[in-house]
Amino acid sequence: MKKEKILRVNSELRSLSKIASMVLFFGVLFVSAFVFNSCTKKGCTSTCATNYDSKAKKDDGSCRGCTNKKANNYCADADNSDQSCTCGGYGFLSAQNKSNTTIQKIVIGNTNYGTLDPGEIKEVRLPNGTHTVEFQAVSGGGGCTPAEVIITECGTEIRSCSY
Incomplete structure (x- = not known):
């Protein structure tokens, strides 16, 4: 009887251990996803903008460039004009x-x-x-x-x- 009880307790402990491992795994996965997503570098992702940031992964609406459609260096993705437009004189x-x-x-x-x-x-x-x-x-x-x-x-x- 003692042996059966010990085996049952061991079995229950193994089940609890598996559950704890799964909870720990998904907890680490959730925290990792949260940390890495919140650390995504924000900045200007438009290559034609004067403040383009090659390290930025998410555009934050800060792109500056020429917003005059008639200009030689028009930047369609610019959110703000930086007065850099050129029209060849x-x-x-x-x-x-x-x-x-x-x-x-x-x-x-x-x-x-x-x-x-x-x-x-x-x-x-x-x-x-x-x-x-x-x-x-x-x-x-x-x-x-x-x-x-x-x-x-x-x-x-x-x-x-x-x-």
């Missing part, structure tokens, strides 16, 4: 015809950049610097007094005529 003029009836011709310097129908907007790429912009009436009304605009790298200046 060019900027843009957004010419707007606010007239309801007059067709306007856009003249910049001595160059004709085409016409604008009433309500039309046209974007013109210009070298950086100061330019004289004139809207000349083609039909239906008058033009506007010439005005100087300063074009900056990747910048957009807006000029309009309402006559």
Whole structure:
């Protein structure tokens, strides 16, 4: 009887030992997963960003770069602009015809950049610097007094005529 009791106790101890081992195994597995996931390095994961971090495994929304779609170095993944945009020495003029009836011709310097129908907007790429912009009436009304605009790298200046 004592021997049977000892065998039963030994069997129960082995069962408890197996359960304890399983609990310990899954406990270690859970803690390891938690520790390694919480230690995932966060940072900018976009290679086109100026603050790209090759060691970052999870993007944290901090990527900085050029956010101007017209620029040579546009970075679609940039979350914040860092003013690093380059456009090869060019900027843009957004010419707007606010007239309801007059067709306007856009003249910049001595160059004709085409016409604008009433309500039309046209974007013109210009070298950086100061330019004289004139809207000349083609039909239906008058033009506007010439005005100087300063074009900056990747910048957009807006000029309009309402006559």
